[in-house]
Amino acid sequence: MVTGAAKRIGREVALTLAREGCDVIVHYGTSVPEAQTLAAEITALGREALVLQAHLDRPADLRRLAAAAQKQFGRVDVLVNNASAFFPLELGNITPKAMQQLFAVNSVAPLLLAQAILPGMKRRRCGKIINLLDISVERPWPSYMAYCASKAALWSLTQSLALAAAPHVQVNGICPGAILWHKGLNKADIRRQTARIPAKRRGEPQDIAAAVVYLCQTDYVTGQKLVVDGGRSVAW
Ligand SMILES: NC(=O)c1ccc[n+]([C@@H]2O[C@H](COP(=O)([O-])OP(=O)(O)OC[C@H]3O[C@@H](n4cnc5c(N)ncnc54)[C@H](OP(=O)(O)O)[C@@H]3O)[C@@H](O)[C@H]2O)c1
Secondary structure, three states, X not given: OEOOOOOHHHHHHHHHHHHOOOOEEEEEOOOHHXXXXXXXXXXXXXXXXXXXXXXXXXXXXXXXXXXXXXXXXXXXXXXXEOOOOOOOOOOOOXXXXXXXXXXXXXXXXXXXXXXXXXXHHHHHOXXXXXXEOOHHHOOOOHHHHHHHHHHHHHHHHHHXXXXXXXXXXXXXXXXXXXXXXXXXXXXXXXXXXXXOOOOOOOOOHHHHHHHXXXXXXXXXXXXXXXXXXXXXXXXX
């Protein structure tokens, strides 16, 4: 199951897992046509696709999502917590509601999904949980301090879950650097950010998908974060 799979990085992860032989549960929040198109592409690859909608900031939706995923496919072997809320929140403008939104989607939802899905993985003595983090978990940006804190919380949860899931289930994080630019960045911002990346280019969603495949293939890496950033974090 890939959360937030309809577009961007999640879409590439879902397609790559299908190419690797997985049937895929495509979770989406609001992107209905994109989720349906993706499901059709997965089916065309000869795999099964199940499309499930859920607002990840609503606990009842999370319970419904975890139950439907496990019931309809019988089991979930890989959970990729990819969906994310992302917006700036500078000191002076921080409100409890905005903080709650970021933490609900970026920290609490991945934890509650893992809590619901891990028991089945442990019973079957295999499974992978992969959380999409961010290079900012080590070096937060002040203008996105709440987003960075929500991803740092998910990094801490990744390590706790790895201990709770051992010995047969592995839980890891992936820290993307600049992979796909978000709306709102102008050309000068993009030039400035690209100049700071030793690889001198942004990454591609395939770079993240390849990291997901690697973490699905190894049983001896757990509680780690794999940084995929073209060297950005060593150049800080
Ligand atoms: N893009 C980058 O360069 C970059 C850099 C560092 C880290 N990352 C991390 O990598 C992951 C993928 O990045 P991305 O840029 O592809 O993600 P994104 O486009 O910002 O978000 C992915 C999806 O999350 C879903 N989502 C957000 N809020 C939701 C909610 N309340 N309920 C249900 N779904 C919700 C949305 O689904 P719908 O469209 O269906 O509503 C959205 O399409 C994220 O965890 C991100 O933090 C990305």
